[in-house]
Amino acid sequence: EPEVTQTPSHQVTQMGQEVILRCVPISNHLYFYWYRQILGQKVEFLVSFYNNEISEKSEIFDDQFSVERPDGSNFTLKIRSTKLEDSAMYFCASSRGQGIGNQPQHFGDGTRLSIL
Amino acid sequence: AQSVAQPEDQVNVAEGNPLTVKCTYSVSGNPYLFWYVQYPNRGLQFLLKYITGDNLVKGSYGFEAEFNKSQTSFHLKKPSALVSDSALYFCAVRDEGNGGFKTIFGAGTRLFVKA
Numbered sequence: 001e002p003e004v005t006q007t008p009s010h011q012v013t014q015m016g017q018e019v020i021l022r023c024v025p026i027s028n029h030l031y032f033y034w035y036r037q038i039l040g041q042k043v044e045f046l047v048s049f050y051n052n053e054i055s056e057k058s059e060i061f062d063d064q065f066s067v068e069r070p071d072g073s074n075f076t077l078k079i080r081s082t083k084l085e086d087s088a089m090y091f092c093a094s095s096r097g098q099g100i101g102n103q104p105q106h107f108g109d110g111t112r113l114s115i116l
Numbered sequence: 117a118q119s120v121a122q123p124e125d126q127v128n129v130a131e132g133n134p135l136t137v138k139c140t141y142s143v144s145g146n147p148y149l150f151w152y153v154q155y156p157n158r159g160l161q162f163l164l165k166y167i168t169g170d171n172l173v174k175g176s177y178g179f180e181a182e183f184n185k186s187q188t189s190f191h192l193k194k195p196s197a198l199v200s201d202s203a204l205y206f207c208a209v210r211d212e213g214n215g216g217f218k219t220i221f222g223a224g225t226r227l228f229v230k231a
Contacts, residue, residue: 004159033218043160043206045218056218091159095217104150105219107159 004108006092012114013082021077021111023092032075033093033105034067036060043091049075079113087115118143118211120190122222129197130230137192137225139207148210149190150219151181155203163205166190177201197229 005024013019025032034046048055049067064086066078075094079086089112093105119142129135141147148167152160164175171183181192192205207222 006159031217035219042223043221045220048218058218093160093219104152104162104165106162107152109157109159 004092004094004106006090006108006111008111009109010112010114012116015084015115016081019079019082019113021079021090021092021113023075023077023108024073025075025092025094026096026106027073029094029096029106031055031095031097031105032067032069033095034077035091035093035107037089037091037110039088046077046090082113082115084115087113089113118209118220120149120207120209120220120222122205122207122225124225125223126226126228128228128230131199132196135194135197135201135227135229137205137207137227139190139192139222140188141190141207141209142188143209145212147183147190149181149183150208150210151175151179151190151192152206152208152221153203154206154224160206163192197227199229199231202227202229 007022032049035043037043045058047057047061064080068076089110091110092108095105121140123138150165151163153163154160163179164173166173166183174180179194183190204224204226206224208219211218211220
């Protein structure tokens with residue numbers, strides 16, 4: 001069964017540095033998402049992306065964050081000037097469509113981001 | 117706004133016994149409900165969903181969930197628990213607000229199945 005893949009599995013970065021988290025969604029999916037899970041807390045929506053633009057973003061997704069689909073397969077999350085509180089597990093997800101029949105969203109295994 | 121609540125942080129059950137993981141929801145409009153499971157160091161795996169139709173929904177790994185509109189609940193169940201079912205379980209609802217289709221997750225319930 002096709003999977004969403006994320007790299008790296010673990011990223012350690014100095015505070016203030018930029019980090020790019022990479023995702024390869026399922027190939028025939030058109031809608032892409034990033035979620036965040038701070039250790040021991042719930043999974044939180046960050047952003048959804050379709051047709052090369054952001055569909056919706058949460059209040060967490062401020063100017064520090066950006067997303068991009070640089071080619072036909074990758075979907076990236078960039079965090080500029082990282083802060084300690086950005087340390088979390090970041091999950092990428094994709095879905096074939098937005099309609100009811102095209103749910104659920106399929107999730108990758110996540111990238112654990114540790115900010116030092 | 118859509119939301120789900122999982123009232124139990126942890127559920128303990130003996131192997132072979134039935135298990136229930138509770139979830140209640142609050143939605144405006146039709147509820148589109150999901151259960152996901154998360155194993156250690158893994159992503160979220162889809163278990164089952166309720167969109168419409170039968171109130172008892174069957175999913176992966178022998179799990180099922182019962183949609184109860186009057187009680188606004190969507191409890192996850194399995195007739196006979198396995199040790200390998202031990203994991204973190206998330207109830208979720210689809211939120212169609214603001215033109216997007218994000219998933220809103222509950223806080224999660226950790227299931228421990230003892231041999």
